[in-house]
Amino acid sequence: MDMGGAVTGLMNTAAKVATLAEISPAQYAAAYTAAVAVCDASDGATDGYLANPGACTLPAASLQCGQPGTNADPALCLSAAQVPTLAGLLSDLTLATGATAYSKYNWTNFAPASAIPGVPALGVTSYGGLGGGFAFLATNDPLWFGAPPPGTAPAPNLASFDINRHYYIFSSGLQRLGADHDRNAIAAYVASGRKLLSWHNAGDLLLSVNDHARNFTTMSDAAKTLGLADPRTNARMFIVPASTHGAGGNLNEVDWLSAIVDWVESSKAPDQLTYKFAVGATARAMPVCEAPKYPRYNGTGDVNAAASFTCTP
Numbered sequence: 001m002d003m004g005g006a007v008t009g010l011m012n013t014a015a016k017v018a019t020l021a022e023i024s025p026a027q028y029a030a031a032y033t034a035a036v037a038v039c040d041a042s043d044g045a046t047d048g049y050l051a052n053p054g055a056c057t058l059p060a061a062s063l064q065c066g067q068p069g070t071n072a073d074p075a076l077c078l079s080a081a082q083v084p085t086l087a088g089l090l091s092d093l094t095l096a097t098g099a100t101a102y103s104k105y106n107w108t109n110f111a112p113a114s115a116i117p118g119v120p121a122l123g124v125t126s127y128g129g130l131g132g133g134f135a136f137l138a139t140n141d142p143l144w145f146g147a148p149p150p151g152t153a154p155a156p157n158l159a160s161f162d163i164n165r166h167y168y169i170f171s172s173g174l175q176r177l178g179a180d181h182d183r184n185a186i187a188a189y190v191a192s193g194r195k196l197l198s199w200h201n202a203g204d205l206l207l208s209v210n211d212h213a214r215n216f217t218t219m220s221d222a223a224k225t226l227g228l229a230d231p232r233t234n235a236r237m238f239i240v241p242a243s244t245h246g247a248g249g250n251l252n253e254v255d256w257l258s259a260i261v262d263w264v265e266s267s268k269a270p271d272q273l274t275y276k277f278a279v280g281a282t283a284r285a286m287p288v289c290e291a292p293k294y295p296r297y298n299g300t301g302d303v304n305a306a307a308s309f310t311c312t313p
Contacts, residue, residue: 002102002215003134003180004171006207008163009093009102010131011144011170013085013124015158020081025111025125030076031063031086032109032243039107044297044309049279051241051286051309052294053106053203054210060087092210093163101167103211108203108243122206122245128155130206135166138173183215187222196235197260197270202294203243213237213291233269237291240275248275254288274306287311 016022023031039056040046050056063070063086065077078086089110093102111123128146132155135144146153174180190196198216200209220231228234240248248254254275262268273288284304287295289311301308 001181001207001212002171002183004138004167004174005093005100005102005211007131007134007138007170007174008167009208009211010127011135011158011161011166012093012102012163013089014128014131014154015161016085017128017146017154017158020079021085023078023082023085023110023124024075025123027076027078027082028086028111028123029109030071030073031060031078032107034058034063034071035107043295044299045303047303049284050107050203050243052296053108053243054294056107058107060084060090095167096164100214101163103208103214105205105208106203106210106243108205110205112205112244126206128158134174134179135170137177137179138170181215183219184222187219187226190219190231190235191223191226191228193234195260195263197256197263198235198237199240199248199254199256199288200237200291201240201242201244201247204245205243206245209239216291236270238270238273238288239291239294240288241286241295242275242277247277248288253277272311 035058038058042055043051063078071077132144143156146155200212216237223231259270275288276285285306293311295309296312
């Protein structure tokens with residue numbers, strides 16, 4: 001991953017707080033509900049669950065107040081000033097040079113209710129706190145924090161935030177501290193014969209799955225220059241079909257431990273794992289596919305069973 005880019009993306013969104021471009025949690029939730037309604041069948045199953053949120057191409061502009069079919073509630077549709085904020089999250093963040101600073105997010109609810117009592121929801125309301133913490137590490141400047149708790153009010157430095165300047169400041173500062181990933185060092189680790197099992201949620205709302213995939217590719221290409229003909233022999237990335245942050249991290253949800261032990265000790269490379277989760281009171285299971293594949297319903301069988309899905313491009 002690239003934390004310099006991630007922090008730039010987080011702070012770019014945090015800079016919208018307390019402006020006309022800021023989107024409320026209720027609006028984010030309504031936008032995601034609209035996306036599910038339009039894109040539900042894209043994974044082959046009309047079940048209210050996006051197994052492949054990256055396939056949803058609903059444009060943010062279609063949710064602007066007054067557009068045909070948009071939410072009639074003025075508190076839930078998006079204003080003209082808010083549309084670019086959501087569109088920006090769903091698009092690559094690019095520098096003036098044309099280079100990608102941070103890859104787009106997939107469709108997700110950027111402001112979900114917290115599942116843990118007393119713990120703030122993860123989402124754009126947390127961007128200023130998390131991004132500000134890393135920005136502080138990179139610059140040793142506490143003015144990247146807002147009013148306590150961090151992120152509840154705009155940080156003073158956000159008024160002068162500049163993607164094309166601060167991307168390089170954040171990246172170089174975090175690298176100097178050893179607080180970012182050294183992709184060349186990881187490539188050398190993989191090329192030496194050691195195994196790397198990497199994963200991300202399909203609809204992660206805090207850190208972009210697409211940026212992880214982009215940087216995983218960069219690392220893999222570097223491993224090739226070090227003599228590893230096929231990086232997949234030692235490194236693989238998997239996508240958990242979940243639209244949240246951290247789902248699948250529990251070994252009862254995805255058995256990563258057995259996968260890496262089998263790979264290292266028995267030379268049995270993982271091709272597909274299983275994600276066990278619940279939707280309300282309903283227990284479900286879906287394949288965890290190797291990137292860039294996602295699970296698609298076969299058209300028959302129990303929609304709650306992993307065997308009813310096939311990993312497809």
